[in-house]
Amino acid sequence: MRGEKYMEFIPCEICGVTDERELSTRDRDGEYLRTVICKRCGLVYTNPRPEISELREYYEHSYRLDYKGVRQPKKKHIVRAAKVAAERLQEIRGYIFQGMKSLDIGSGGGEVAYAMQLMGLEGSGLEPNEGYADYARNVLRLPIYSGCIENASLPQVSYDIITMYHVIEHLHGPLKALRSLHSSLKTDGLFVVECPNAESRCQAPSHRLHRAHLYNFNMTTLQALGEIAGFHTVRMSLSSDGGNITAIFRKTYSAGVLPDLTHNYQVVMKAWEGHSKMGYYLSKHPYRRFTAKALRIMKEGIVALFTRKGETLLRKNLEKHLLPPSTQKQRRWSYGLAGTFAGIALFISSLWSISSLMDHSEEIRTFIERHQDGNDVFIVVHGNSLKGLSQVPGVVLSQHKKELKTTIAGIMRPNVDIHLLVEDDHLHHIKETIETASLKTMKIISVRGNAYHFLTTETHYGPKL
């Protein structure tokens, strides 16, 4: 992407106008790159920037080469990618459920999509780099679309969750991309996006600006962009070193109003100017990075030595991070016995499914805890396998259908969202109550065996309050 011929000047992606201040004219390698900040919202971006045709060619053929010097992942990259993918799934564990349809944008070697499949979801990906897409398709047997989010024609209203890790900062039109992903999600579907933090102090001041990053968001600008695209913010968080932002959005049909962000310009300027070279070398960041890197290289080398095949390496590393130790142990046992004692193996695998059921109830618990914002009440109905959830604050247990009507009547207030948690087999018992109660919003999580899914993610029954 060096020596671009076609450059263009652009207004702020969030405000739609040009009201900028120049921050820098050099990238981290000392080459010309003009970076500005919008005085109305604090968005930091490259201006002028290469035209989209230049960028597309770069991502389809050269990008991974620039970064890692390889077109297909090496073993050490697989080990690292597995660890990163596992951490990403841990972060959103309370929001993902078996049977959900997921799509990872910029899926690289397919690690996140593969991890989603390991967790019982229908994982898929979109990747512009041909080498990586082929690897994920052929070696990991994953459904991967080829192309950039900016020119892909994705299916509409199809996904329960879309993830996008370290892609948005590279996009030519991030708002357009978010709107397109919004339309690909089912109602109430989740959009998880992670990118570097413009306020970060993890890197030396001279290393902050990367040629491939057209946009540098902080929490406020990332949240604003999501909300303009029609999303409701579920959670905004920073990584422990402050270097990355993770946003979890939910699909709504809001008008997408631009909030007043003038204060954010001062916030970003302060972070930008307050980050000095001396401050950086006096902080823990450079040394932490150095030791972490040295340790990582050692560990990756050792793990890669003992495993041959790329997929086995990926799966083993993901399982290590994602599955609880008890499950891994049982899995090893059931594999070992299957050859000689088929009957015993069957027994053990039945134990295994019981243990996964318990794990899922833990996930529902996490889901509930994360979703409560004071206006949510969860009612567990007829739930022998869900009884344990009644210990969670905000969860009410209703054992009989008569009791359910009274329970709902007792809880119902304007602005309270009532969610029913019910097992599939018992759904017909309460169908009438569901249809006659005037609930504002009702979410039903259906549970059967060790697989559960959202039956109805958002439904309005009866007159609205």
Ligand SMILES: [Zn+2]
């Ligand atoms: Zn702006």
